[in-house]
Amino acid sequence: MSHRASTGYTVIASLIKEDEADEGSGITNDGSFAPWFHGIVSRLGAEQRLTGKASGTFLVRVSESRVGYSLSLRSRGAFRHFMVDQDAESDADERYRVIGKSRQTFASLNELVAFHQTTAITERGDLLGAPCPCPAAPAKAPAARWYSGFCDEDEE
Numbered sequence: 001m002s003h004r005a006s007t008g009y010t011v012i013a014s015l016i017k018e019d020e021a022d023e024g025s026g027i028t029n030d031g032s033f034a035p036w037f038h039g040i041v042s043r044l045g046a047e048q049r050l051t052g053k054a055s056g057t058f059l060v061r062v063s064e065s066r067v068g069y070s071l072s073l074r075s076r077g078a079f080r081h082f083m084v085d086q087d088a089e090s091d092a093d094e095r096y097r098v099i100g101k102s103r104q105t106f107a108s109l110n111e112l113v114a115f116h117q118t119t120a121i122t123e124r125g126d127l128l129g130a131p132c133p134c135p136a137a138p139a140k141a142p143a144a145r146w147y148s149g150f151c152d153e154d155e156e
Contacts, residue, residue: 026060026109036060036113036131046072047079049132056129060084060109069109071098075126082121084112 026037041061069084083099106112
């Protein structure tokens with residue numbers, strides 16, 4: 001990864017962290033990213049990270065195809081991807097929801113994740129289980145690429 005790309009990645013991570021910090025979305029009490037928040041990861045990248053993991057293993061990532069987030073889940077040997085709607089213009093405290101699943105809304109990604117760890121996210125009864133671990137930083141990767149637990153694509 002070039003210095004320019006590394007710098008761009010750090011800026012994006014910082015912007016996401018600042019934007020979501022007020023809502024507590026994907027941020028832990030110590031200010032780092034939650035272990036399930038993988039940041040900028042493609043759908044294919046999410047599937048690669050979830051391959052071989054137990055059913056219920058999940059991650060939340062920044063969506064490539066739309067503004068917002070996607071939740072990727074390992075479910076009974078397959079992958080499920082859910083769009084998470086984020087109504088940034090809403091005056092209400094409840095601004096996050098899984099599109100097409102229910103009208104249930106949440107004040108943060110953290111609350112959405114916690115809810116679906118005890119309430120099914122699929123019609124088959126799937127719950128969010130353990131967060132998918134972030135891959136270890138390759139020895140040749142610049143430090144800025146791995147920002148506060150925020151995962152990046154594995155490709156150069």
